[in-house]
Amino acid sequence: MKNNNFFKFFSIVFASFCIFGLAGCGKKVADGSDTHLAIEDGKPVVERYGQLQVLNGTLCNQAGKPVQLRGMSSHGLQWHGKYANQDVIGWLRDDWNCQLWRPAMYLTEGGYIGNKAIKVKVIDSIEACINLGMYVLVDWHVLGNGDPMVHKAQAIEFFTEIAQKYGSYPNIIYELCNEPNGDNVTWEGNIRPYAEDVIKAIRQYDKNNVIVVGTPHWSQYVDKVIANPLQDENVMYTVHFYAGSHGKKNMNIARKALKAGLPVFVTEWGCTKESGDGGVFEKETLAWIKFLEENNISWANWSVNNKGEDSGVLKYNADRNAKGHWAESDLSPAGIFVRKILRNETENK
Numbered sequence: 001m002k003n004n005n006f007f008k009f010f011s012i013v014f015a016s017f018c019i020f021g022l023a024g025c026g027k028k029v030a031d032g033s034d035t036h037l038a039i040e041d042g043k044p045v046v047e048r049y050g051q052l053q054v055l056n057g058t059l060c061n062q063a064g065k066p067v068q069l070r071g072m073s074s075h076g077l078q079w080h081g082k083y084a085n086q087d088v089i090g091w092l093r094d095d096w097n098c099q100l101w102r103p104a105m106y107l108t109e110g111g112y113i114g115n116k117a118i119k120v121k122v123i124d125s126i127e128a129c130i131n132l133g134m135y136v137l138v139d140w141h142v143l144g145n146g147d148p149m150v151h152k153a154q155a156i157e158f159f160t161e162i163a164q165k166y167g168s169y170p171n172i173i174y175e176l177c178n179e180p181n182g183d184n185v186t187w188e189g190n191i192r193p194y195a196e197d198v199i200k201a202i203r204q205y206d207k208n209n210v211i212v213v214g215t216p217h218w219s220q221y222v223d224k225v226i227a228n229p230l231q232d233e234n235v236m237y238t239v240h241f242y243a244g245s246h247g248k249k250n251m252n253i254a255r256k257a258l259k260a261g262l263p264v265f266v267t268e269w270g271c272t273k274e275s276g277d278g279g280v281f282e283k284e285t286l287a288w289i290k291f292l293e294e295n296n297i298s299w300a301n302w303s304v305n306n307k308g309e310d311s312g313v314l315k316y317n318a319d320r321n322a323k324g325h326w327a328e329s330d331l332s333p334a335g336i337f338v339r340k341i342l343r344n345e346t347e348n349k
């Protein structure tokens, strides 16, 4: 009798292991919608989720089910754009379980405004993501010139071209301005009017792909949007954080926006201090990751580079030929940590 009970107990444990344990790096959800998998049953994420849309303040797939997308951001394309190729992005999909890639096109510091040729790295990224069945977050990386109005004409020209060429692909997500900043750069006076005009340009060619809009103070003050959000069904708002610099205060601002019904997308975060350096803050990062998952907030991590800064996922000088296929010994501490998060291998999963 005793043995029989033991056998029953063992069978239940074993069966549970088969059902839940073998899901591998994915999380099986009862309705089968959001598994956090880059590929499932041989199908890449875009094939499964299709046309994204914003419903009830959150990102949803074509079928209307909430989905959280996760992936990596490039570093500045003018410096480390060589990683924006199909080998690397494909490796990030297959080994890192990334569903999303973000080509970060700086405007200043050697970026697009004085160097239009770097646009090719955005195009390469888009083409690779279409081939790989991944989502691509096209980032107009406002940073040095904190007011997005400064280069509005160029933004309209750029996004019009992208929407015209690629707007029919569900892979595309537009990020209109990475991090507006400066004391005089406000939601009402600068960012909102900028976004209205760029959205109008995009919507001439692309009626429904999701558009993410930056927020004041380096995309930390998303609550400033609450009083006057944009009038477009598929718009979301940016929140950025660096776990070593931004804690409860920033999370509470994001909470306030969520409570008001604003759809939030973390288009960039780092596990270091806001300088992109200063160590890897694992505990603080995991608190944020939990918050993002609980609130179905999609994200991209900063960033793929080998320059030797702590937020870079490659060790100094690793993979100089930008081929992907990284061994663990090619990865920095941030790389090892973020890869684990993406593969759902951290403790708080």
Ligand code: IDC
Binding pocket: 109, 143, 178, 179, 218, 240, 242, 268, 274, 275, 276, 277, 302, 309, 311
């Ligand atoms: C940083 C890079 C760093 C580079 C610098 C140039 O990590 O190597 O020298 O840009 O401006 C952001 C920005 C992002 C920053 C990053 C880290 O969006 O461009 O990258 N950061 O400082 N916002 C908060 C932090």
